[in-house]
Amino acid sequence: MPVSARARRLLSWLPAALLVLIIGGVVFASFAIQESWWTEENPAASTDQKASDGSTMLTDAGFDYANVEGVARVRLGEGGLTASELGLPEDGEKSAEFRRPVRVVIAGGEDVYVVDDIAALTAVSADGQLDSVTLFPDGASLWPAAVAQMRSHAASFGWDASELEGLDDRLAEFNRTGEGDTFTVVVGPSDGGAQVTGTLTYYRSGATTMDLTFEPAE
Structure with missing residues (x-):
């Protein structure tokens, strides 16, 4: 038509x-x-994003603010807030993957630990207290880079440098024998305001993971 x-x-x-x-x-x-709040250059934190002592709330809202500010702050042990005051359950855990690597500042006793380029974080609570915080650094997916990162932290975390010696030889022996699926190195824990333990895990596929766990000093 x-x-x-x-x-x-x-x-x-x-x-x-x-x-x-x-x-x-x-x-x-x-x-x-x-x-939107997201486009503000320095947005003010709300009470569900920052705790009463300035620590990052260990919740989705708190981690959202850390993404914008580029910094997450946590206090462990004496002087720290309870799990509920940080938004955690009595016994449980909360994990976050940041939109970009952030700086994490952890206070323990009189010591302050500053770790840059953190891609993810897991906080664990037990008996109503913050029991541990584990950090997962960015750019540690290959063995040489992960080992270099561990060595760069040795002095500031108080690790015994000898624990990081001969790692390449030990890895070569693991690959030569063909026994097991993973090769794991645990460094620490250190003494200080917080106990810091570093863990390297190498997989036969060639992938490597690295994490840093902070716990209250005993």
């Missing part, structure tokens, strides 16, 4: 009308984002 001149005129307006609607939607979305 032939299309009338009037219908052709109406159809010719349709793409333009759709374009106006699309542009309007983009402008509205941009305005909404600009008004």
